[in-house]
Amino acid sequence: xxxxxxxxxxxxxxxxxxxxxxxxxxxxxxxxxxxxxxxxxxxxxxxxxxxxxxxxxxxxxxxxxxxxxxxxxxxxxxxxxxxxxxxxxxxxxxxxxxxxxxxxxxxxxxxxxxxxxxxxxxxxxxxxxxxxxxxxxxxxxxxxxxxxxxxxxxxxxxxxxxxxxxxxxxxxxxxxxxxxxxxxxxxxxxxxxxxxxxxxxxxxxxxxxxxxxxxxxxxxxxxxxxxxxxxxxxxxxxxxxxxxxxx
Amino acid sequence: xxxxxxxxxxxxxxxxxxxxxxxxxxxxxxxxxxxxxxxxxxxxxxxxxxxxxxxxxxxxxxxxxxxxxxxxxxxxxxxxxxxxxxxxxxxxxxxxxxxxxxxxxxxxxxxxxxxxxxxxxxxxxxxxxxxxxxxxxxxxxxxxxxxxxxxxxxxxxxxxxxxxxxxxxxxxxxxxxxxxxxxxxxxxxxxxxxxxxxxxxxxxxxxxxxxxxxxxxxxxxxxxxxxxxxxxxxxxxxxxxxxxxxxxxxxxxxxxxxxxxxxxxxxxxxxxxxxxxxxxxxxxxxxxxxxxxxxxxxxxxxxxxxxxxxxxxxxxxxxxxxxxxxxxxxxxxxxxxxxxxxxxxxxxxxxxxxxxxxxxxxxxxxxxxxxxxxxxxxxxxxxxxxxxxxxxxxxxxxxxxxxxxxxxxxxxxx
Numbered sequence: 001x002x003x004x005x006x007x008x009x010x011x012x013x014x015x016x017x018x019x020x021x022x023x024x025x026x027x028x029x030x031x032x033x034x035x036x037x038x039x040x041x042x043x044x045x046x047x048x049x050x051x052x053x054x055x056x057x058x059x060x061x062x063x064x065x066x067x068x069x070x071x072x073x074x075x076x077x078x079x080x081x082x083x084x085x086x087x088x089x090x091x092x093x094x095x096x097x098x099x100x101x102x103x104x105x106x107x108x109x110x111x112x113x114x115x116x117x118x119x120x121x122x123x124x125x126x127x128x129x130x131x132x133x134x135x136x137x138x139x140x141x142x143x144x145x146x147x148x149x150x151x152x153x154x155x156x157x158x159x160x161x162x163x164x165x166x167x168x169x170x171x172x173x174x175x176x177x178x179x180x181x182x183x184x185x186x187x188x189x190x191x192x193x194x195x196x197x198x199x200x201x202x203x204x205x206x207x208x209x210x211x212x213x214x215x216x217x218x219x220x221x222x223x224x225x226x227x228x229x230x231x232x233x234x235x236x237x238x239x240x241x242x243x244x245x246x247x
Numbered sequence: 248x249x250x251x252x253x254x255x256x257x258x259x260x261x262x263x264x265x266x267x268x269x270x271x272x273x274x275x276x277x278x279x280x281x282x283x284x285x286x287x288x289x290x291x292x293x294x295x296x297x298x299x300x301x302x303x304x305x306x307x308x309x310x311x312x313x314x315x316x317x318x319x320x321x322x323x324x325x326x327x328x329x330x331x332x333x334x335x336x337x338x339x340x341x342x343x344x345x346x347x348x349x350x351x352x353x354x355x356x357x358x359x360x361x362x363x364x365x366x367x368x369x370x371x372x373x374x375x376x377x378x379x380x381x382x383x384x385x386x387x388x389x390x391x392x393x394x395x396x397x398x399x400x401x402x403x404x405x406x407x408x409x410x411x412x413x414x415x416x417x418x419x420x421x422x423x424x425x426x427x428x429x430x431x432x433x434x435x436x437x438x439x440x441x442x443x444x445x446x447x448x449x450x451x452x453x454x455x456x457x458x459x460x461x462x463x464x465x466x467x468x469x470x471x472x473x474x475x476x477x478x479x480x481x482x483x484x485x486x487x488x489x490x491x492x493x494x495x496x497x498x499x500x501x502x503x504x505x506x507x508x509x510x511x512x513x514x515x516x517x518x519x520x521x522x523x524x525x526x527x528x529x530x531x532x533x534x535x536x537x538x539x540x541x542x543x544x545x546x547x548x549x550x551x552x553x554x555x556x557x558x559x560x561x562x563x564x565x566x567x568x569x570x571x572x573x574x575x576x577x578x579x580x581x582x583x584x585x586x587x588x589x590x591x592x593x594x595x596x597x598x599x600x601x602x603x604x605x606x607x608x609x610x611x612x613x614x615x616x617x618x619x620x621x622x623x624x625x626x627x628x629x630x631x632x633x634x635x636x637x638x639x640x641x642x643x644x645x646x647x648x649x650x651x652x653x654x655x656x657x658x659x660x661x
Contacts (some may be wrong), residue, residue: 018460083462084474114344125442133487158498168508170420186344186358194335194390196360247457
């Protein structure tokens with residue numbers, strides 16, 4: 001067989017090779033994204049995602065979507081502009097979620113015995129699907145950033161509320177009121193993490209009374225738009241091919 | 248010659264490999280909290296823990312024990328460490344082997360950080376409930392914002408039983424009694440599995456046809472329009488609509504199921520009540536202090552004045568949780584950790600009862616291997632060469648009186 005001849009002998013064989021490549025690429029891509037995105041997320045969202053007593057209605061709602069839209073934007077850029085594939089964001093958040101669950105279950109629970117209901121991760125799937133679908137339908141980076149980015153921020157809190165609400169039941173404990181999440185943080189001792197490190201309910205957002213979560217979510221959505229643009233261009237740059245001229 | 252060199256090199260390499268391999272068979276458990284590594288001045292001049300008591304040495308799972316005592320917030324707090332304006336009474340244990348069922352300073356529950364005043368002494372109590380079997384080193388501990396952890400003495404406590412038997416029942420203000428150990432778990436698993444499956448379904452739609460190679464070829468040929476069909480868009484919109492619908496519906500049903508929820512609680516606690524200490528009747532002036540490096544001993548020249556109405560004797564010098572006792576005056580019966588207790592470590596040149604109104608200058612020596620073992624000797628390398636500690640005087644009735652000392656320290660190397 002010469003170098004100019006095809007490696008496959010029939011269309012069926014070509015399809016088979018193509019599918020094999022699909023699964024190999026998907027598998028590799030999934031785990032590469034899982035590793036990179038997970039490390040990134042642990043560094044920038046960290047404790048807000050690790051502990052239920054950090055998941056407040058202000059900073060958790062604000063920080064996580066902003067830090068979470070990064071890799072989805074970049075991976076969308078590569079998969080859309082080079083392949084017209086519209087599942088980049090979903091693939092990212094599924095990778096992240098799997099990595100987080102492995103970490104939380106085996107490290108936080110398996111090694112250090114923190115209860116899973118205290119250390120479960122946040123999930124970003126609803127926002128990611130909307131982000132992918134906006135790109136799919138519009139084919140526009142600007143619209144995806146504005147509509148999808150805003151949606152990514154807005155959907156985070158309601159998407160997680162069904163698992164968080166039961167942890168916000170109030171408890172009277174030795175003469176003080178706490179939520180069950182607060183109580184978990186108090187009961188399950190984190191020797192290296194004193195209480196004052198916990199950044200929750202800080203800020204001056206008091207004008208809206210008790211309804212601060214929607215305001216935080218909107219703010220998060222707005223910043224997510226900007227972050228989407230920046231990381232989209234990271235993705236475009238990362239996915240580009242450049243050739244150097246020979247002498 | 249070269250042959251010999253090569254052989255030595257090879258043998259050295261083999262020896263290294265054997266050593267590394269052998270190390271695998273001896274890997275002792277790391278069980279301390281690095282308390283010895285903390286700078287000596289941090290332990291000597293910040294929080295002084297004393298009168299500590301660990302209520303039990305052995306605790307079955309689900310049973311409780313307490314760590315109680317007092318701590319003195321040193322007035323000569325080092326400038327290089329942030330003041331304890333935001334402090335958290337912690338407990339030094341290797342993770343949640345106990346749960347912290349309660350912690351109090353001066354009778355006030357302190358689940359959050361609080362403000363402590365320099366020069367004051369506070370009573371504290373930590374209630375622990377045993378959770379994970381094993382032998383655990385239990386320390387008192389105070390975290391100071393921007394200052395770091397200030398760890399107190401630690402004692403080994405054994406938890407017996409099985410962790411599978413551990414329960415943590417809590418009654419909420421809405422009247423439900425739940426087990427905090429497992430509460431909400433099935434709900435968490437269900438919703439995460441649901442959204443994961445939903446995400447996979449979305450990707451599966453795209454992955455049912457060849458994904459990368461034909462798409463790349465078509466895209467590079469400029470045939471972008473052929474890669475996204477009207478059906479793709481409809482399916483995508485279906486997924487998006489379903490997502491929005493599910494999120495809205497579950498948000499509403501959750502709010503119906505849990506109509507009363509409260510935000511996370513945060514904020515600094517102020518007004519911790521210190522112990523009202525009786526007026527000090529013993530005055531101590533440190534005339535000089537040296538640390539003799541070869542002898543592992545600190546020598547102080549103290550001028551002691553007894554302004555009370557009962558004669559006193561110096562029974563104890565305590566610094567960085569190490570207690571040096573004059574056994575003729577004071578013996579410990581609290582079960583204080585052996586490694587931190589020098590039962591005969593305190594020598595006083597004249598420790599006869601100091602009568603009321605009398606003043607005496609004495610040479611006091613605190614010597615024990617603990618200076619070295621607990622790396623307190625390292626204070627000679629501190630940027631501000633001072634020492635500090637608590638002196639305990641015992642009167643005729645057996646009452647103890649605490650006096651703080653804080654003075655420059657001169658190392659002696661010969």
